[in-house]
Amino acid sequence: MTRHTKPILAEVAARRDDLIALTQGLIRIPTLNPPGQNYRALVEWLGARLEASGFTVELIRATGAIGDSDRYPRWNLVARREGARPGDCVHFNSHHDVVEVGHGWTRDPFGGEVEGGRIYGRGACDMKGGLATSVIAAEAFIAARPDFKGAIEISATADEESGGYGGVAYLAEQGRFDPDRVQHVIIPEPLNKDRICLGHRGVWWAEIETQGRIAHGSMPFLGDSAIRHMGAVLEEMERTLYPLLASKRTEMPVVPEGAKQSTLNINSIHGGEREPDEDYTGFPAPCVADRCRIVIDRRFLIEEDISEVKAEVAALMERVKAERPGFVYEIRDMHEVIPTMTAEDAPVVTSTAAAIEKVLGQRPEYVVSPGTYDQKHIDRIGRLKNCIAYGPGILDLAHQPDEWIGIDDMIDSAGVMALVLDELL
Numbered sequence: 001m002t003r004h005t006k007p008i009l010a011e012v013a014a015r016r017d018d019l020i021a022l023t024q025g026l027i028r029i030p031t032l033n034p035p036g037q038n039y040r041a042l043v044e045w046l047g048a049r050l051e052a053s054g055f056t057v058e059l060i061r062a063t064g065a066i067g068d069s070d071r072y073p074r075w076n077l078v079a080r081r082e083g084a085r086p087g088d089c090v091h092f093n094s095h096h097d098v099v100e101v102g103h104g105w106t107r108d109p110f111g112g113e114v115e116g117g118r119i120y121g122r123g124a125c126d127m128k129g130g131l132a133t134s135v136i137a138a139e140a141f142i143a144a145r146p147d148f149k150g151a152i153e154i155s156a157t158a159d160e161e162s163g164g165y166g167g168v169a170y171l172a173e174q175g176r177f178d179p180d181r182v183q184h185v186i187i188p189e190p191l192n193k194d195r196i197c198l199g200h201r202g203v204w205w206a207e208i209e210t211q212g213r214i215a216h217g218s219m220p221f222l223g224d225s226a227i228r229h230m231g232a233v234l235e236e237m238e239r240t241l242y243p244l245l246a247s248k249r250t251e252m253p254v255v256p257e258g259a260k261q262s263t264l265n266i267n268s269i270h271g272g273e274r275e276p277d278e279d280y281t282g283f284p285a286p287c288v289a290d291r292c293r294i295v296i297d298r299r300f301l302i303e304e305d306i307s308e309v310k311a312e313v314a315a316l317m318e319r320v321k322a323e324r325p326g327f328v329y330e331i332r333d334m335h336e337v338i339p340t341m342t343a344e345d346a347p348v349v350t351s352t353a354a355a356i357e358k359v360l361g362q363r364p365e366y367v368v369s370p371g372t373y374d375q376k377h378i379d380r381i382g383r384l385k386n387c388i389a390y391g392p393g394i395l396d397l398a399h400q401p402d403e404w405i406g407i408d409d410m411i412d413s414a415g416v417m418a419l420v421l422d423e424l425l
């Protein structure tokens, strides 16, 4: 620690109780998604606090976005604090929604209990703790350097857990992440306080349908089973596609190790008769299935092109078709995200790396996420490449029962974020 950084870190340390109270306050507003509860209550509560510390606060509803309705409006907060002189803008973006509680809790999921240096609750780690950390970092930095140049923005956005369309995507479409407005973005997702996440792999979701002809189950030769056709598709995937994907390795530092290759998950399979209602006690009817559908989730690497990813599956279907008389199929695109990776020499990366060394006395680890997060919208819609995920908390605890965040980890991360502001502003 140098004479220069000491006052900033002292301001962070002095806010320990404040950081705990802020995290608890956020946890105690259950912003469950789906369906998207209490979004307005959370942004109002946080907005009042940020206004009191000198930020200009806007509450923005993503009217008309996917998921937005009068019953469950998608509310977002953007707070901005101008410095004493012109300069860059550093933006901290956190999502304020949390996933369902699920089973297995031994604590009140919305109580914000503190014990043994941890704060417990749904969203403690993913990512209300990160949101609180960025607020404290900004307030501590401003107290230590009131004459800073540029601007600081803090956003709390909706719906990251369901794709971010009523949150970051909406704000990006409104120009909120245009490079002339915001120059550096940090997303405090829980990736451990000593790791910098540069980006994520790509995604292609598609539905594949095989078609057949319905007939009586006692005379299946009079029909054509869509399920048997799909069986042939799955067999061909095992025989050729999975080995091909396993052979593709990336230079991206993806964690965990298993995600350093291309992957494919089959999310669901449905064929034939609809599943009976729970209160139905009879037998199913004997029918040959005339439709079978699977939804595939293909995760791809920065070295792969999405057209090549799609072409592999199309070629596989054609191979099956060539071998099976009467084989009819359709592939329907559902959703796609291009991989993104911020360069290691981008300013937000180098300044965060330097700050981690100063606070933790070690060099950061650079990682890439196996799944996507809101960086996709900042990259694609906002066209801003200088963006990372960095924040306290252990990723494995996200979405689990008894989710928690370590208070010391938040303090360390707040110190890192405050020093990043010092470096960039």
Ligand SMILES: [Zn+2]
Residues within 6 Å of the ligand: 095, 126, 127, 160, 189, 190
């Ligand atoms: Zn998250």
